[in-house]
Amino acid sequence: MAEMRARPGLRNLITDVPGLRVGQAQDAAARTGVTVILPDERAVCAVDVRGGAPGTRETDALAPENLVEAVDAVVLSGGSVYGLAAADGVVGWLGAQGRGFGLVPGVPPSPVVPAAILFDMANGGHKAWGEAPPYGALGREAVLAAGLAFDLGTAGAGYGAMAGALKGGVGSASVVSADGYAVGAIVAVNSWGSVVAPGGRTFWAAPYEIDGEFGGLGATGLAAAPDEWGLAKRPDAARNTTIACVATDAALTPAQAKRLAVMAQDGLARAIRPAHAPFDGDIVFALATGRRALQAPADLTLARLGALAADTLARAIARGVHEATPWPGTDVRCWRDLPG
Numbered sequence: 001m002a003e004m005r006a007r008p009g010l011r012n013l014i015t016d017v018p019g020l021r022v023g024q025a026q027d028a029a030a031r032t033g034v035t036v037i038l039p040d041e042r043a044v045c046a047v048d049v050r051g052g053a054p055g056t057r058e059t060d061a062l063a064p065e066n067l068v069e070a071v072d073a074v075v076l077s078g079g080s081v082y083g084l085a086a087a088d089g090v091v092g093w094l095g096a097q098g099r100g101f102g103l104v105p106g107v108p109p110s111p112v113v114p115a116a117i118l119f120d121m122a123n124g125g126h127k128a129w130g131e132a133p134p135y136g137a138l139g140r141e142a143v144l145a146a147g148l149a150f151d152l153g154t155a156g157a158g159y160g161a162m163a164g165a166l167k168g169g170v171g172s173a174s175v176v177s178a179d180g181y182a183v184g185a186i187v188a189v190n191s192w193g194s195v196v197a198p199g200g201r202t203f204w205a206a207p208y209e210i211d212g213e214f215g216g217l218g219a220t221g222l223a224a225a226p227d228e229w230g231l232a233k234r235p236d237a238a239r240n241t242t243i244a245c246v247a248t249d250a251a252l253t254p255a256q257a258k259r260l261a262v263m264a265q266d267g268l269a270r271a272i273r274p275a276h277a278p279f280d281g282d283i284v285f286a287l288a289t290g291r292r293a294l295q296a297p298a299d300l301t302l303a304r305l306g307a308l309a310a311d312t313l314a315r316a317i318a319r320g321v322h323e324a325t326p327w328p329g330t331d332v333r334c335w336r337d338l339p340g
Contacts, residue, residue, distance in 0.1 A: 006308065008210055009174035014184030014316075015148045016174035017247045019043070019289035022186065023146030024156030024170070025138045031125025031327055032078035033159035034086040034138040035170060035188060037245050037287065038146040042070035042099075044288040046257035047114065050265050050275075051241060051282035057084045058114040059283075064254040068112050072099050074285050075115035075139060076157040076188050076243045082133040083117035089139030116283040118190040119239035120160030124330075153323030157243065161190035163272075163321045165231040167334045171320020173213070173312050181292060183305060185267070185313040187244035189320045192280050193272040197222050198230030201338035205271040205318040208311045214322035215335075229273055241281035242268055242317070246309040252288035256302055261286035263306025267313025284313070 009016025019040045026033030047059045057075075061068045072094050077083035091111045094100055100109030121127055142156070150156070153169040161168030168191065174184040189195065196203055202221030203214055224230065233240065246264040264284045268275040276282050286309070295301050326332045 006175050006177045009176050009182060011148065012174050012213065013172045014174060014186040014247055017182045017184040017289060018249050018291050020247055021146040021148060022150045023142040023144065024150055025141035025145060026155060026159040027134050027138060028328060029126045030134060031123045031160040032120050033156045034135065034142045035076040035156035035186065036090055036139065036142040036146060037074040037186060038143060039287065039289055042072055044069060044252055044254055044257050044290065045071040045074065045114065046254055046261045046286045048261035048265050048284050051280035052278035054281040054283055055081055055084065055117040056115065056283065057087050058112060061112060062114060064258060068101055069254050071114055072111040073113045073143065074245050074287065075113055077115060077117050077135060078120040078157055078160045079133065079135050080117055080119045080121050083135050084115055085133060086135040086139035087113045087115040089136040090143045093140050093143050114285065116243040118157065118161060118188055118241040118243055118281065120190065122239065123160045123162065125160060152319055154325050154327065157188035158320055161188055163189045163191050164194040164233050165333060166321055167324040167326060167332050169320040169324035171316040171318065173315040173319055175308050175312050177304065177308060181305060182249045183246065183308040183312055185244060185246045185309065185316040187242060187313060187316045187320055189242050189317050190240055191242045191272045191275065192233050192240040192277050193274045194229050194231040195272055195317060195321050196231055198224050198228050201335060201340045203318040204273055205314040208270065208314050210315065213315065214318040240279060242272065243283050244313055245285040245287060246313055247287040247289065248305050249289050249291040250294050250305060251290040251292065252294065257286045257288050259302060260306050260309055264309040264313050266310040270310065271314040271317035
């Protein structure tokens with residue numbers, strides 16, 4: 001009898017985790033965009049921040065000792081500090097649907113929507129928006145578009161992103177364990193570090209690739225001398241950030257979700273070199289939709305889910321850069337332009 005192994009889900013997207021949808025919107029003129037991860041029902045959420053220059057909203061509320069134990073959506077956005085307003089559009093829509101954290105009868109609920117942003121302000125797009133940045137409208141547009149299928153590459157929060165010296169983008173991947181747990185990841189890759197090994201086009205995430213999902217080159221090109229980063233950004237291009245969300249259908253407590261987020265951060269280190277720099281704002285959210293009980297021993301199962309989340313996030317990072325295309329009318333360098 002053949003051994004059962006973990007395999008990608010039907011779509012190889014985070015929406016293979018039951019109970020999740022994703023919506024995206026972008027502004028081509030401004031070269032920026034928004035990605036919304038929308039649970040069907042309120043979901044347990046945690047966050048782990050490793051970058052030295054993070055930009056966030058509502059992340060303090062996610063601490064396990066605090067009152068709120070679940071969220072209504074997670075927002076990833078371009079736009080630096082302006083992009084945090086994308087959550088306003090999502091909150092407004094959720095509140096109008098009667099969704100959110102309710103305490104007082106007769107008072108509208110308060111949707112809990114943590115968010116993180118990346119810096120895409122210097123990519124040549126039109127940013128002269130004065131007192132009317134586009135992000136609230138983009139957030140609403142993205143949540144209205146939420147579904148099971150969505151675009152990878154130059155889309156959503158990754159529309160304006162650069163991954164080192166290459167065009168960055170939105171990536172996603174999934175895996176279903178042999179015993180049926182679903183794990184997924186979505187990421188907007190705007191890293192300072194390089195996603196490929198020096199001198200070629202082999203992704204650092206190559207050992208974790210499944211079924212040629214980002215080029216099928218194998219891992220033979222993985223080599224680098226100490227302090228050799230290849231296609232990282234210039235030292236003066238110190239405005240970056242990779243923002244991500246991992247998810248599982250397991251029923252986790254807030255503390256267990258925090259451990260999932262912590263372990264998932266290893267996916268950044270496996271796929272980007274270097275990661276977590278002083279001028280990266282690297283952040284990973286973790287969502288648990290609670291469709292499956294955490295089987296005993298719980299700590300071992302959680303460790304397995306964390307390991308799967310890290311590998312899946314590494315794959316998602318490579319997929320986002322692999323699928324990235326130039327902005328219209330530009331020749332920005334993409335992975336597909338590399339020789340080999």
